[in-house]
Amino acid sequence: MDGRVLRGEQTRAAVLGRAMGIASVEGLEGLSIGRLAAELEVSKSGVFARFGSKEELQLATVAAAREVFLDAVVRPAFEVPPGVRRLWRLCDGWVVYSRGRVFPGGCFFASVAAEFDARPGRVRDAVAAALADWAGLLERAVGDACQLGQLEAGVSARQLAFELEALASAANARSVLHDDDSAYDLARSAMLDRLRALATEKGLLEGE
Known part of the structure; x- marks a missing residue:
């Protein structure tokens, strides 16, 4: 890779890393190209060239945070087959992600959702899409467990996914x-109690 291109990619990665940290604490409105350039000791023009506007910076930050979330929570859960154990891995992975402060302000999306939930526009749409994908993933994981006969008949995938997501959000x-860990x-x-109560095989979640 050309040296300038490599340096540009490194600068972009550094900017987005800092931007995600700031946004998780102060919100996406706390971002500015000038602030990030100053804190990272890079040129303002260089940062502007990679993002172009505050909105584009915000959108890129949301996209970067989404990838971090996928790496921290979703991809590890998909290392196990569909069913109750994958569903549990998604839930437990989320707890570890938020508790471990992958982002200093806790869950990135919980923070920025509260900031943009009533503000129409591209940034709100990006945040809403990320959260909808997470809710949909939980619902599909419940549905898979039901289809495999690992959850009791009659379980509503939408309802159970909502309950699990609500518990995670409340903890965050x-x-x-x-400051209550x-x-x-x-x-x-x-x-875990909810899933064990609904599991058709009581040993599926033993040791968790």
């Missing part, structure tokens, strides 16, 4: 606002 909110233990325990 309490932890961030009250025990919220993750409560959420994890509630998720």
Whole structure:
């Protein structure tokens, strides 16, 4: 790779890494090309050339955060076959991701969703799409477990996915606002109890 291209990619990666950290704490409106250039000690024109506008920077930050989330939560869960154990891996992976402060402000998407939920536009649409994909993934994971006969007949995939997502969101909110790490233990325990109660084979989640 050409040296200038490589340096440009390194600069872009550094900018997005810092931008994700800032946005998880201060929101996407806390981003500016000038601020990022100053904090990373790179030229403002160089950062502008890679993003072009504040909105494009925000959109790129959302896309980068989505990839981080996929690497931290989704891809590891897909290392196990479909069913209750994959569903549990998604839930537990989310708890580990938020609790471990992959982003300093907790869940990146919980932070920016609260900021943009009532503000129409491309950034809101990108955040909403990422959250819809996560909710849909949970719902499909529940559906897979039902089809495999690993969850009791009559389980609503939409309802159970909503409950699991709500527990995760509540743990993140309490932890961030009250600096209460025990919220993750409560959420994890509630998720596991719910899945064990619905599992048709009681040994599927033993040892978790």
